[in-house]
Amino acid sequence: MNTATLKPTSAGNDQAPWYRHRWPWFIMLGPFLVVVAGLFTAWLAYTRQDALVVDDYYKQGKAINQDLRRDRAAATLGLHAELRYDPAAGRLNGVLAGSVPRGDNKMVMRLVHSTQPQKDIVTDVVLGQDGRFSIALPMLEKARWQIIVEDDEGGWRLTGEWLWPQQLSAKLAPVLAPAE
Incomplete structure (x- = not known):
């Protein structure tokens, strides 16, 4: 055996x-x-696609003043609403209080999902004589919903935020903006 070739x-x-x-x-x-x-x-x-960015941002920006007029009209009429969702019955019950104009018994309600526009719900609402209403509503998913209630002619508007299912009810009021 050659020791020179062995490496330690x-x-x-x-x-x-x-x-x-x-x-x-x-x-x-x-x-x-x-x-x-x-x-x-x-x-x-x-x-x-980014759902939070709108294509017609300029047009929507110009429409803000019209939206503020609708909020001021609701504030002038003293309108406010309270909604309560019954998931067992699948119904959204509510009452609109204030000086509702005569013959104005039709409203449009929008439940706007916080991030996914395809989950938005738009429905027509018919008020009873006492301002109460009830509509069928499918089970809502857990989200922060923006609620918009307006008359069918666009004369006034109430808005509110609803954190479902943590909150069983929601209160809507006009956004009080300073007059220009």
Whole structure:
């Protein structure tokens, strides 16, 4: 046996190539996962439409003054509403109080989902003589709902926010804006 060709081996001197060790791969795993997550985020941004941005923002901005007039009209009439949802019966019951104009017994109610417009609910409401109403409503999903109630001619408007199912009822009132 030739002793000149034998090399002493120690635990710290491993002669295997770098790719045979686990630590370089473990260290490279972090940056690789960041690149994959970035590509996935870019794919989501490219393929999904942003539901919070409207195409006609200028037109909607100009319509704000008209909306404020509707809120002021509701405040002048002293209108306010209270709604209560009965999930067992699948009905939304409510009452509209204040000086409701004569013959104005039809309203439009919008339940606007906080992030997904395809889940918005728009329904017509007919008021009784005492201002009470009841409409069939499917089971609502857990969300922060924006509620808008207005007459069918767009003369006044009440708004409110409803955190379902934490809140069983919601109160609507006009947004009081200073007169211009």
